Amino acid sequence: MRRAGFLAGAILTALMLLAALVSLVWTPWPPDQIDMARRLAAPGAAHWLGCDQLGRDVLSRLMAGARSAWLVGVVAVGIGLIAGTALGLIAAARRGWVEALILRASDLGYAFPALLLAILLAAALGPGMTVAMAAIGLHAVPSFARLVNGSAKSWWARDFVLAARVAGQGPVSITLRHVLPQLMPLLIVQGTTSFALAILAEAGLSYLGLGTQPPQASWGRLLAEAQTLMFEAPQLAVAPGVAITLAVLGLNLLGDGLRDRLDPKELPR
């Protein structure tokens, strides 16, 4: 069962990545091509998932949306992971007031509502994909920082770190050679799970109009546009909804599977 879940997660994630990559070079139709003659066309041989209210091919837009989701996900998780890990490692290595400062700042970050952060950034920079990436990324920093700090401290207490200190290694070298490598399983799992959250958040922000702007395709925008046509063409809302669900489900299954696989306690001795 665990194995099936991991496999399903891996396949779903791979499919989503494939759709995003293929969309860079090929989509069934140009995703932004408007053709009023095909307006709200039902799914068929030419347009597998039908067309939207402007006659754009839904499958093509879905694939282009996967690209936005991955781009935002990678950049946002990248911001959270790199900044959060760095802060967490510094706090664990320095302790004392540095750690206290970083952890209190993280608490502050936690307490700050994510949506408010996105609205503030949108007001300052103008809504767009950059805002979505920055807001989601910044919001992920505190959780990475806390997680890394907690785990890194437990590794700092190990004998082999003491052995490295006895061998004359300084805190930077110990952090990079002895602490960070131990955190990799944790970071991979947390990164995967955050990726799912980032995709969901991107869809949410785009739905609210704070993220990806038209005519760029995004799953959240597809949902928002389909909303007004719920009774005329319900399939328009189903396609991006299913895409978001499957992407988040796949990434979570993958994350759980990786957690089981990378748990050092379950490695053969």
Added chain:
Amino acid sequence: MSAPLLEVRDLHVHLPGVGGARLHALRGIDLSVARGERLALIGESGSGKTLTALAIMGLLPDGATTTGHVALDGRDLLTLDEDAWCGLRGRRVAMVFQEPLTALNPLQRVLAQVMEPIRLHRLAADRSQARDRAMALLARVGLDDRQARAYPHQLSGGQRQRALIAMALAGEPDLLIADEPTTALDARLRVQVLDLLGELVAERGMGLLLISHDLALTARRVDRLQILYGGRVMEQGDAPTLLAQPRHPYTQALWAARPRLGAGRDQPLHPLKGNVPALTQLGEGCPFAPRCPLATARCVDQPPRFDGRIACWEVSP
């Protein structure tokens, strides 16, 4: 006679306790180790042996305060800053730990971990030279090529301890501190590891500070002994002299408590009665007084008198 390699005089360490209390953990330790000399610090858990080692290495936990004098080759160690320490640790003083599995990084091959001090202290011109030196060291402690390239979890306890010794030697230290290096090993391996340490000390002219709770095992493999209890030196001397006639009641009890081979089942063990006092319970008097058959009121009230060999009021010099 030239100055000893390591000299510790009147070392006191206070540790932070619960609720801001200060615990007086080391109460005036004096010791010295010359090049090529093997000194064993013997004591039960909580007697202060490991703390002494950490104090010498400058690795006491946060909040601990140290007074006294610790010098390596005449250089005062208590006033060093962290940068100076990083150049000294591993290079001049190295340490072998008690638990070989946790003292090795589980994600790095043994060879890489032995190369680390060599690279860190720039003892080799390049990577391949460092690798050769590490391989030679591992071979010296008895690990072959395949074992050198193994991860710690693929090695046995004895092999891991050998790898740790190679790691400690990699910086070519003048002083080797071995903190209970044999506790995690089987009886047969203990003797092997101690003999290996002895050989290496002789080969390299290092000083060895061996920390152990096992008087019977270590006594014949070192030059001098110091018996610690409650943060004080109870008795010290040349190993043969001290063993021939242990004089302090604590040493006598410790010696009597050792299990003997071929003693027969009907021969009872002679454990010491009572427990090692907690740091919070230690007063100014002799720490062994509560368990000592000779103790008087003076022992409880006043610090024991040290005559150069034993710290005791009741045993006459």
